[in-house]
Amino acid sequence: MSTPLIIAAHGTRDADGEQTCRRFVERVARALPDVKVGLGFVELNQPGIPQALTDIVDGEAERRAVVVPLMLGTGAHVRRDIPGFIAEALEEVPTARIDYAAHLGADPRLVDAVNQRIDAAMGDWQRDETCLVFVGRGAVVADANADHVRLARMHFEAGGWADVQECFIQVTRPSLPEGLDRAYAAGHRQLLVMGHWIFPGRLRTWTFEQAEAWAAAHPDARVRVAEVIGDCDELAEVVIDRYREAMPEAAAEGSPAYVAGLLLTGRRVVVVGGGVVSTRRVPKLLAAGARVTLVSPTATGALAALAAAGDIAWERREFAEGDLEGAWYVLADTDDPGVNARVVAEAERRHTFCVRADDAVQGTAYTAASRGVGHLTVAVVGDRNPRRSRHVLEAIVGSEDVRQAIAEPVGRS
Structure with missing residues (x-):
């Protein structure tokens, strides 16, 4: 058997939320048949994380475990509470080794799951006519709130929305009603509310209640509310990846990438996708002397300015076979996994190294x-x-x- 996995969940008074969480843990366990998978809660439900840990490491000869926080953001639970529970378990079993994995974050697979929930709620609405009101949990940790704002901006850049307003359900501001007020004041009358959390619970309940109350007070506006991420394969894949990344064996091996410096001066580099990821990476390629060709029907203002100045060549269209002809290096940076997969496949056929932004292990190079x-x-x-x-x-x-x-x-x- 491999090192056991403990999934550290928040906990909820909502019976449906607790059962959804437990079903999700069963999904992860089915995907890891050789791993003992346990569940511990930060609060409200049992077992607590210390008890779950001591139960699982006491039964293992090597007394090891990996804890994956089932948390989207890096708030106080991730930074303080769960590490404290791990320390408490180690007091009970001092010979154990317990490794702590990274939180889930804005993984592209979770962004895809969120977009699926949004699309289901949108119905016949069009994104370019709709304002997304993107609701975060709210935390006492400023970094966690800033991460939510950044993710909201990513949805705006890549999602084709008329506008995106970020807000929070508790602890900090703007609140959900304030976020709706801001969208209304900006002239939007078609509003899609997305609560960015994992399972049903009081946060979901508050989101629906507050959105419905606001809509009743603004009869000239239309408001729809998307569902939470829920028990799904995308979430399970991210949890399993966090578990594997934190495995002691993986840490001992270092990065799976072979480190080398590419001399790109005068050499052709193709970047597919004109969003925020490419905006970060293209200037470094230019600084290295690369001849950059951007393939994308749209581009951020910064990339469009580089094209207008003649610093990069811009093919304003979708990616097509043959676009990688003569390329020494390729970046697949679109928000469409299918397109990125096609780019990687063509690069593979041409023996050209390719970075895939949405799923790094499916590419053939990492960006440092x-x-x-x-x-x-x-x-x-x-x-x-x-x-x-x-x-x-x-x-x-x-x-x-x-x-x-x-x-x-x-x-x-």
């Missing part, structure tokens, strides 16, 4: 987190957890020893 420091580039190639890679990079670059090493002249050998 990097920072130019003096005449050096410091980069971290990780394990598909970009937040961790960025944190490690910042720690390296911010180290006093590293700064001194960069500043000191070094003779050539």
Whole structure:
């Protein structure tokens, strides 16, 4: 048997929410037949996380486990409560090894699941005529709230909405009624509310109640509410990936990527997709001297400006077979998994390395987190957890020893 997995869930007074969570854990267990999968709750339901952990490691000869927080954001539960419960379990079983996985975050598969719920609620509405009111949980941790705002912006950039208004259901502002007020004040009368959480519970109930109350007070506006993510394969895949990323064996092996520096000066690089990911990556390719061709029917303002200035070539259309002719390096950065898969497949046939933005392991290269420091580039190639890679990079670059090493002249050998 492999290292056991404990899924750390929030807990709810809602009976349907608790049962949905338990069904989801069964889904994960079916997908991992050789892994003992357990469930622990932060609050309200049993067993609690310490009890779930001690029960599962006491029964294992190696006394090991991986905890995956079933949390979309990195609020107080992820940062403080669950680590505290792990420490409590280790007091009971001090010889155990318990590894803590990353939270779920804005994984592309979860974004896809959210879009499926949105599409189901939209019915005959068109996105370019609709304002998405994107509701987050709300946390005392500012970073968690900022992550929700960033995700709302990603939905706006990639989703084709008339507008997106972010708001929160508790703790911080703007509240859901305030978010609806802002959309209304901006002239929108067709509003789709999406509560960004996992299972049914009081947050879902509050979302429907507040949206219905607001709609009753604004009869000239139309309001529809999407369902939560729920028990689904996309969520299970992300949880399983977080478990595997945190496995001690995986950590010991380092990144699965072979690290090399590409010399792209004068060489053709094809970027498919004109969204925010490409906007971040294209300037670094240009700085490396690459001849960049963008293939996308639309592009962000920043990419369009680069094309207008002649810094990149822009093919304003969908990706087509043959677009990778002569390319040394390829980025598949669209928000359509099917298109990204086609790009990777053609790159594979041409023996050209390709980064796939939505599903890194399906590509043939990773993009490193990097920072130019003096005449050096410091980069971290990780394990598909970009937040961790960025944190490690910042720690390296911010180290006093590293700064001194960069500043000191070094003779050539």
